[in-house]
Amino acid sequence: MPLLEISVIPVGTESASFSSDVSNAVRKVAEKGLRYQLTPTSTVVEGDIDQLWEIAKEMHQEVISNGTKRVVTNISIDHRTDKQMDMNHQVNVVQPH
Template sequence: MPLLEISVVPIGTDSPSFSTQVTNAVRIIEEKDLKYELTPTSTVVEGDIDHLWEVAKEIHQEAISTGPERIVTNISIDHRTDKEMNMDHQIDTVRKELE
């Protein structure tokens, strides 16, 4: 299953904080019933590629609607076609290598 990593950064606000944008993004992801992992600097979402594009667009549009004059949305998509993958498998693979 493809993975989307997304981060939203508002620019031109009175505060260096952007936890509101992150909270709004997570709410959107939860409403779509998608599996996700919140990290300190981004959010990783697992799902069908069409759903991932939709959720990325919705997160970006929500962030811009909250008032900042500029939003930078960074996305990265990891989409394997040779075999199935998911977040748990990716993490488990690295942990096994560390043993």
């Protein structure tokens, strides 16, 4: 299953903190029922490619809808077609045993 890594960063807000914007964006993922994992600087989402493109758009637009005038969204998609993968597998293959 493809993986999306996304960070949505509001720019030029009055506060240096944007955790509430991130929380609202991640809530969009949870509402869709997609598996996700938060990291200190991004969110990783697992789903089919169409779901990932759509949720990236929704997360970006969620921050704009809260009145932010500028948003920088970085995405990376890992889409492997020769075999199945998921978040757990990707982590397990690199962790020491």
